[in-house]
Amino acid sequence: MDLKTRLEQLRRENQKRIKDTNDLDALNQIRVNLLGKKGPITEVLRGMKDLKPEERPKVGAYANEIKADLQENLQNRKDALEQAALTAKLATETIDVTLPGDQVVQGTPHIIDQIMDDIEEFFIGQGYQVVDGPEVEEDHYNFEMMNIPKDHPARDMQDTFYIDDQLLMRSQTSPVQARTLEVHDFSKGPLKMISPGRVYRRDTDDATHSHQFNQIEGLVIDKHITMADLKGTLLALAQHVFGKDRQIRLRPSYFPFTEPSVEVDVSCFRCNGKGCAICKYSGWIEVLGAGMVHPNVLTNAGVDADVYGGFAFGLGPDRFAMLKYGIDDIRSFYQGDVRFLSQFKEEG
Ligand code: DAH
Numbered sequence: 001m002d003l004k005t006r007l008e009q010l011r012r013e014n015q016k017r018i019k020d021t022n023d024l025d026a027l028n029q030i031r032v033n034l035l036g037k038k039g040p041i042t043e044v045l046r047g048m049k050d051l052k053p054e055e056r057p058k059v060g061a062y063a064n065e066i067k068a069d070l071q072e073n074l075q076n077r078k079d080a081l082e083q084a085a086l087t088a089k090l091a092t093e094t095i096d097v098t099l100p101g102d103q104v105v106q107g108t109p110h111i112i113d114q115i116m117d118d119i120e121e122f123f124i125g126q127g128y129q130v131v132d133g134p135e136v137e138e139d140h141y142n143f144e145m146m147n148i149p150k151d152h153p154a155r156d157m158q159d160t161f162y163i164d165d166q167l168l169m170r171s172q173t174s175p176v177q178a179r180t181l182e183v184h185d186f187s188k189g190p191l192k193m194i195s196p197g198r199v200y201r202r203d204t205d206d207a208t209h210s211h212q213f214n215q216i217e218g219l220v221i222d223k224h225i226t227m228a229d230l231k232g233t234l235l236a237l238a239q240h241v242f243g244k245d246r247q248i249r250l251r252p253s254y255f256p257f258t259e260p261s262v263e264v265d266v267s268c269f270r271c272n273g274k275g276c277a278i279c280k281y282s283g284w285i286e287v288l289g290a291g292m293v294h295p296n297v298l299t300n301a302g303v304d305a306d307v308y309g310g311f312a313f314g315l316g317p318d319r320f321a322m323l324k325y326g327i328d329d330i331r332s333f334y335q336g337d338v339r340f341l342s343q344f345k346e347e348g
Helices: 003-020 024-035 040-050 056-092 111-124 153-157 175-183 227-242 295-300 317-325
Strands: 136-138 167-169 191-200 212-222 248-255 258-267 284-293 309-315
Touching (some): 003 024, 003 056, 024 040, 024 056, 040 056, 111 212, 111 227, 111 317, 175 191, 175 212, 212 317, 227 248, 227 258, 227 309, 227 317, 248 284, 258 309, 284 317, 309 317
Antiparallel strands (some): 136 167, 191 212, 258 284, 284 309
């Protein structure tokens, strides 16, 4: 076979092979075999030394033409295969934006947190500061500073979890009053604070008792605070939480850290005071304890009780939530049952 025919044959064979290849690795292999040093084209070129000198340029030119031709074939096929691979890859990676998404369940703050946040915002709006206190508290702050000495019968009002002689789980948020009074600088202005948080009592859990619940303590101390200030503040709070038509009444009571002390009732938001099951047909619902701060509490904290005085109150957000939403079992707040909790979607 002369070289020209051999070249023709190489062109035909390889064009077909290239066209039939569907895989980039195989195509590369063809390229290496065809154009490499030991490949058939190199072999043909090597054979030219046996040709007559006048034949050589023609065959050489022809060989180069075929080589270029096949290189172009290889490149085109490579481009086509790469394009096909890309198209296939894109097809598998397509995102169908019309598919329905996974449903993400939207949570909601716990109902007690919602009530606490709402009451906090109410007081912040009136210029109060929000103060935190420790839940593991000293007997000193929880009781003694609050005018409840050791062996005082008032300790029986709050069955307490003691950790040792000095430490306990706070049974009320009132100790935050003492802690704040100790550090407040009255030369800079009056003290207006609330302190929300968890408290603990050695109660047996049932529908109306929990060994753990929440309180919000309030304290206002300045030079000329009267009981009218207390009443106005609590009336505004009651109307904010239970509706603008609410009234409040104060009944005499006893707390060691206030004198006089009062129990505060709000007019029933269900029957508007006419009498119903919620208010036990009295028209009033007891919502919190309050009073004028006992001079001993101020003196204990180093505040001059002849100059300064004020009011304090303590309320239970759990009780507020139970009243507001007609919840009859306090344990529902602590059992984490999503069916119960998810009823209280936050508005807005
Ligand atoms: N600490 C009281 C309790 O846990 C609640 C209370 C009543 C707080 C009257 C006060 C107050 O600040 O003035 O029962």
